[in-house]
Amino acid sequence: MKPNNKPKDEFLSILIGISSDKKLLDGFFKAILSPREYEEIIHRLQVFKMSFKGFPQRQIASKLKVGLATASRGAREVKKQEKIFKKIFQHAKKTSKNKD
Numbered sequence: 001m002k003p004n005n006k007p008k009d010e011f012l013s014i015l016i017g018i019s020s021d022k023k024l025l026d027g028f029f030k031a032i033l034s035p036r037e038y039e040e041i042i043h044r045l046q047v048f049k050m051s052f053k054g055f056p057q058r059q060i061a062s063k064l065k066v067g068l069a070t071a072s073r074g075a076r077e078v079k080k081q082e083k084i085f086k087k088i089f090q091h092a093k094k095t096s097k098n099k100d
Contacts, residue, residue, distance in 0.1 A: 047074035052085050 018024045029038050043064060050060045051074045060071040078085050 044070075044074065047071055048078055048085060049089065051075040051078040052082075052089060 014028070015025075018028060029041075033041070043066060046064055047060055047066060047070060050064070051057075051071070055063075057068060057071040057075050060066070060074070061068045064071075
């Protein structure tokens, strides 16, 4: 039986559709996530970013005030999905330069 990807596709389409409007995107995440969940996602992205840049896990944990297990998990995911994170951070860098 084929899994139903329609809800996921719809979610991703919504994100793509509102991605150029920071206020709308922020409002969307505030509406669908608890404040704690939203902060967790933001923190997790910082862990991934620092891991991608090669910071040691203990330094990441200390600087971001997260557990060593969280920093280790981030480093593991970055290593597993290095190509994806490279594209993500390159795209983010390019997008922020275009808005300056």
